[in-house]
Amino acid sequence: MTVMQTTAGTLVPNATSNATSNAGGTDVCSAPPPRHPRPDGQDSYTISEVVAFTGLTAHTLRWYERIGLMSHIDRSHTGQRRYSNRDLDWLDFVGKLRMTGMPVADMVRYAEMVREGESTYLDRRELLESTRRDVLTRIAELQDTVAVLDRKISFYGDAGRAREGERNR
Numbered sequence: 001m002t003v004m005q006t007t008a009g010t011l012v013p014n015a016t017s018n019a020t021s022n023a024g025g026t027d028v029c030s031a032p033p034p035r036h037p038r039p040d041g042q043d044s045y046t047i048s049e050v051v052a053f054t055g056l057t058a059h060t061l062r063w064y065e066r067i068g069l070m071s072h073i074d075r076s077h078t079g080q081r082r083y084s085n086r087d088l089d090w091l092d093f094v095g096k097l098r099m100t101g102m103p104v105a106d107m108v109r110y111a112e113m114v115r116e117g118e119s120t121y122l123d124r125r126e127l128l129e130s131t132r133r134d135v136l137t138r139i140a141e142l143q144d145t146v147a148v149l150d151r152k153i154s155f156y157g158d159a160g161r162a163r164e165g166e167r168n169r
Contacts, residue, residue: 044074045083054091068108069094071115100135
């Protein structure tokens with residue numbers, strides 16, 4: 001958990017890591033934690049390093065591999081998983097697909113199409129376009145919800161000011 005302190009309209013994480021001010025006034029608690037930077041020139045990572053880079057659990061990484069969401073992960077001579085930068089890029093993309101609300105079965109289907117190659121470009125595009133339409137619909141619904149909340153907040157703000165005005169008479 002990150003403790004927040006507010007100073008002059010700026011939210012600043014109160015932590016020992018790279019704490020930077022957020023001059024835009026956006027709540028940094030709503031943003032995902034910053035990803036661990038990948039070492040330059042390295043292209044082989046243990047599962048614990050990938051956990052640190054992605055925020056996923058080792059259990060989730062193994063599950064992704066088991067259900068076919070991840071392609072074959074290389075192994076060291078001792079049998080330990082060794083992830084590549086390409087694997088980390090794929091996990092980043094899978095994270096974006098998860099944020100869209102795409103069902104896991106569709107993500108697995110997409111991964112299978114990627115492994116099948118260029119002959120599946122059209123099908124992949126259709127799946128992504130469908131997902132994009134769903135996301136845009138959800139965004140519109142959320143914007144409508146924000147508008148309702150704004151009206152309610154305004155109503156209660158006006159009602160509060162009216163009450164204060166009555167008390168001051």
